[in-house]
Amino acid sequence: MAGLMSRTSNVVKAWISKLLDRAEDPSVTLDYSYEKQLEMLQDVKRGVADVVTAKKRLELQTQKLEQEVPKLDDQARKALAAGREDLARAALERKTVAQQQLQGLDQQIAGLEAQQEKLLANEKRLSAKVEAFRSQKEVIKAQYSAAEAQVKISEAATGIGEEMADTGLAIQRAQDKTEQMQARAAAVDELVETGALEDFTSGETSLDRELAQISAQSQVDDELARLKGELAAGGAQKELEEKP
C-alpha cells in the first residue's frame, strides 16, 4: 500500500507530465515552460489580491460591529433608566450576538491572514526559481549539444514544474478558504434580510425607535408639567389681581 508521501509525489509528477506534454516539440519546452511559469506567477499574485479583498470585507464588518457594541450598551442603560427592563434585555442580547460575531470574524480574518502569508511565500519561492530557470535556459541553449540539452531541459523543467504544482495547490486552498468565508458572510446577510437576526449595522433598529419614543414621551410629560405649572401660576396671579 502506497503511503501519503509516494501518493503525493505521484500526483505532482502527473501534474508535471500534463504541463510538459502540452509542449509537443521538445525544442520549445524551455520557452513554453517559461511562459507557463510567468502565468503561474500572475495566478499567485491574483490569488493574494483575492485573499486581501476578502480580508478587507471582513475587517469592515468588524469595524461596524465594534461601533455597535458601545451603542447597544448605551441603549440598554437608557432603557433601564426609563424603567424598561425588557428593552434593556433586548439590547444586551443583541450586544452578545454582536460580540459572538466579532469573535468569529477575528478567527476568519486570522485564517485569511495565514493564507495570504502562505501565498506570498509561494510567490517568493516560485519567483526565485523562475529567475534561475530563465538564466539556465539561456545557458542550455548556448552551451549544450542537442542530446545533452534534452537531459538538462527535462531536469530543469521537472524541478520548476514541482514548484508550480506546489503553488497551484496553495492557490486552490486559499481560494477554497476564501469561498467558505464568503458563503458564511452571505448566510449572515440572509439571516439579517429575513429578520431572523436584527441588522444592527444598518441605521435605525426597532430598539432605537422605542427608545426614541420613550424619550419623546418623557419630553412631552416634562412639557405638560411645565405648562400646568405656568397655568397654575397664571391662575393664582389672576386671582390676586381680581381681589382688590
Place this chain on the structure above:
Amino acid sequence: MIVRLMGEGQFQASDDLLARLNGLDERAQAAADAGNEPELDRLLDEMWQLVQTEGERLSDDDLSASDVVIPPSDLTLEETKRLFSDEGLIPDPPA
C-alpha cells in the same frame, strides 16, 4: 535525498531521516484510511517538524526535483481524499 514540504520548500534529508519519515508516513496513511483526522494531523505535523529541524533547507532558486513530497501539514481529511481522487485538488496547469 531531497524532501519537499508542500507550501514550505525543499530540504536535504539524510537516509536516517528518510527512514523515520517512512515510518511516520505509514501511520499517517493508516490514519487517513481510518478517517482519523486528529491522528493524521498530528503525524503530518511530526513529519514536518522532523524535516524542518533535521533537514537542510535548499535555496529558493535551486531547480532540483524532489525525491519525496510531503503534503501540507494542515491538510484536512477531506482535502487528502480530493488530492488523491481523479478530480484532484491541484487545478490543471495553465493551458
